[in-house]
Amino acid sequence: xxxxxxxxxxxxxxxxxxxxxxxxxxxxxxxxxxxxxxxxxxxxxxxxxxxxxxxxxxxxxxxxxxxxxxxxxxxxxxxxxxxxxxxxxxxxxxxxxxxxxxxxxxxxxxxxxxxxxxxxxxxxxxxxxxxxxxxxxxxxxxxxxxxxxxxxxxxxxxxxxxxxxxxxxxxxxxxxxxxxxxxxxxxxxxxxxxxxxxxxxxxxxxxxxxxxxxxxxxxxxxxxxxxxxxxxxxxxxxxxxxxxxxxxxxxxxxxxxxxxxxxxxxxxxxxxxxxxxxxxxxxxxxxxxxxxxxxxxxxxxxxxxxxxxxxxxxxxxxxxxxxxxxxxxxxxxxxxxxxxxxxxxxxxxxxxxxxxxxxxxxxxxxxxxxxxxxxxxxxxxxxxxxxxxxxxxxxxxxxxxxxx
Numbered sequence: 557x558x559x560x561x562x563x564x565x566x567x568x569x570x571x572x573x574x575x576x577x578x579x580x581x582x583x584x585x586x587x588x589x590x591x592x593x594x595x596x597x598x599x600x601x602x603x604x605x606x607x608x609x610x611x612x613x614x615x616x617x618x619x620x621x622x623x624x625x626x627x628x629x630x631x632x633x634x635x636x637x638x639x640x641x642x643x644x645x646x647x648x649x650x651x652x653x654x655x656x657x658x659x660x661x662x663x664x665x666x667x668x669x670x671x672x673x674x675x676x677x678x679x680x681x682x683x684x685x686x687x688x689x690x691x692x693x694x695x696x697x698x699x700x701x702x703x704x705x706x707x708x709x710x711x712x713x714x715x716x717x718x719x720x721x722x723x724x725x726x727x728x729x730x731x732x733x734x735x736x737x738x739x740x741x742x743x744x745x746x747x748x749x750x751x752x753x754x755x756x757x758x759x760x761x762x763x764x765x766x767x768x769x770x771x772x773x774x775x776x777x778x779x780x781x782x783x784x785x786x787x788x789x790x791x792x793x794x795x796x797x798x799x800x801x802x803x804x805x806x807x808x809x810x811x812x813x814x815x816x817x818x819x820x821x822x823x824x825x826x827x828x829x830x831x832x833x834x835x836x837x838x839x840x841x842x843x844x845x846x847x848x849x850x851x852x853x854x855x856x857x858x859x860x861x862x863x864x865x866x867x868x869x870x871x872x873x874x875x876x877x878x879x880x881x882x883x884x885x886x887x888x889x890x891x892x893x894x895x896x897x898x899x900x901x902x903x904x905x906x907x908x909x910x911x912x913x914x915x916x917x918x919x920x921x922x923x924x925x926x927x928x929x930x931x932x933x934x935x936x937x938x939x940x941x942x943x944x945x946x947x948x949x950x951x952x953x954x955x956x957x958x959x960x
Contacts (some may be wrong), residue, residue, distance in 0.1 A: 563927075567879070568906070570915055571887035572702050572757050572860055573730070574752035575903040577811075581757050583686060584814035589806045597806060600813060601795050607816035611732070611755075611824060612747065612765045614739035619765040620795040621812060622702050622748070622875065623804055626729035629748030629762030630659055632786035633725055636774050637694060637746060640664035645692040645722070647678040647713070651703035651728060651891045663782065668692065674704050675862075677855045679714030685941030687720050689954050693773075695722045700731035703891055705851040705862030705899065707735060714743050723770055731755065732763065734821060734831040734859040734903055745770040754831060754859055757815035760808040764788065768775070831856045834907045837942040838900065841916045845923070845930045850897045858905070862889075862897045871895055882918040892912035909943050 569576050590597040601620070608619045610737045634656070638644060644665040649672040661667045668687045672678040673949075678697065684803035687695065695717040700707055710726065717724045723745040731737055732747075734754030739747055746766040752759035766774075766788065774789050781787040783803060794801035800836040819827055835858025839849060842863055850862035865871035871888065875898065878884045902912060916935035923930050 566883055568884045568911060568914065570897045570900050570911065571885045571904065572753075572901050573750070573903065575754075575906045575939070576899060577758050578756040578815065578818055578905040580818060581811050581814045584625050585758070585807055587752075587807070588808045589847040590912075592802075592804045592806065594867050595667065597809070600809060602797070604809065604813055604816060605795060606822060607813070608765065609899065611816060611819055612763070613737070613740045613741065613824070616739065616764050616765045616767055618771050618788070618792050620763070620792060621751075621809075622764055622788075622791060623760070623802065623808075624762055624763040624786075625752070625759050626748060626750035626762050627655075627728075627832040628786065629729075630656060630727060631783065632762070632788055633746045633764060633766075634659045634663050634665075634696075634793070634797075635750050635783045635786055636781050636788040637723065637770060638665045639777055639779060641666055642688060642694065643668065643692040644694045644696060645649045645670065645683070645686055645690060647683060647695070647697040647708070648672070649676060649678050649706060649708070650701035652729070653678075653698045653708060654891075656698065656727060657918075660694075660696065661937040667938065669728055675706065676852050677706050677708045677735035677848055678713075680709065680716065683713050683870050684716035685698050687716050687722060691720060692722050694725055694936065696725040696727070697726040699737065700728070700735060700857050700860065702730045702821050702860060702899070703889070703893065704854045705849075705857045705859045705860050706766070706855045707731070708855070710742055710744070720742060723767075724774065725732075730860055730903075733827060734767055734907070735857065735955050736828050739765055743767075751812055751815065753901070753903045754827075755812075755815045756818065757811045758808070760805065763812075775812075801934040821914060831902065833943065834902050834909060834912055835859055835861060837909065838912045838915070841912065841935035842900075845916070845920060846928075850893075853894040859901060859903050861891075861900045861902070863900060865896055866923075869923070869926055871898060874898075874922050874926060877922045878918055880908060881922070882914075884915055885917055886915075909939075912939050 732749030
């Protein structure tokens with residue numbers, strides 16, 4: 557077959573991730589490659605650790621990025637902290653809680669779970685009771701459950717774990733950079749995230765941070781970590797300039813650096829606020845169109861909105877038409893929510909009013925073509941009202957919701 561340069565279609569990625577990459581980050585990806593042991597490159601790694609501490613709101617020394625997506629971060633944290641027969645309590649309220657359960661099980665842990673219906677958070681009182689009953693060494697929880705659009709409160713779970721001497725592991729893949737997450741104030745012991753969602757970079761790196769207690773547990777291991785590549789102790793040795801571990805992608809590191817620079821320039825709180833306002837505008841618009849949101853109202857993520865597919869509407873046809881006719885990608889449900897919900901992300905570079913207004917307009921058009929009656933212009937009008945009220949109540953500059 558004839559070979560030619562690959563030219564992908566121009567898409568607006570409003571699914572659960574990846575999101576569109578910020579233009580400055582795209583430019584950083586074309587920077588000439590340095591060797592993974594070059595002094596300039598090692599200095600850049602040190603500076604990225606400093607920026608990650610700002611983003612995570614932590615002073616943890618062991619703060620760096622694992623080569624791989626958020627799933628690699630999950631595996632690295634689980635395999636590095638867990639020794640055979642360690643009891644681990646995993647909170648399961650969706651697909652990724654269940655995945656974490658399986659990852660810890662494969663690390664040799666004795667896993668117990670606290671479960672909640674999909675669309676609801678795990679009840680902290682249930683977690684506290686389970687901790688008292690099972691005395692786990694580790695408690696693991698998903699902060700922002702990507703499969704359901706639920707934001708899990710952490711304070712009470714942290715308090716229960718601390719009272720019984722358990723480490724708290726947090727999956728922040730969908731919340732990092734878009735939802736308030738203050739590692740030191742909350743007392744979190746191990747957190748892992750990704751780069752392709754609220755951070756505005758391409759997939760391929762997983763920022764992690766570990767408390768002193770988590771570091772002590774790794775350093776006191778009786779047996780080696782089962783994975784050499786994902787051994788956080790060895791990885792920190794490389795990041796801190798103490799020797800070779802693997803050949804890291806300079807290109808992805810440049811992208812991570814630029815994305816973190818953008819976050820610091822904008823301000824961590826300002827970025828949280830932008831995601832909150834844009835996400836709530838989207839949710840108001842969807843409800844004004846007669847659509848029902850899936851996640852429990854008090855726990856809805858602003859960065860990822862889950863929407864029930866209306867009765868009589870073919871959810872996959874709607875997604876296909878959005879993609880083919882408007883170049884907009886939204887996500888489907890999976891697991892027990894397959895064919896029942898859509899997942900719409902407003903993350904990173906895409907957390908802008910214009911993306912929300914474009915999606916609402918396009919979705920109205922497609923739903924009408926599919927026979928679902930939508931009040932004309934109601935979604936856009938409701939979203940604009942939320943955005944204008946946000947400007948009046950908290951923004952000194954109407955342009956503050958736009959990103960540079």
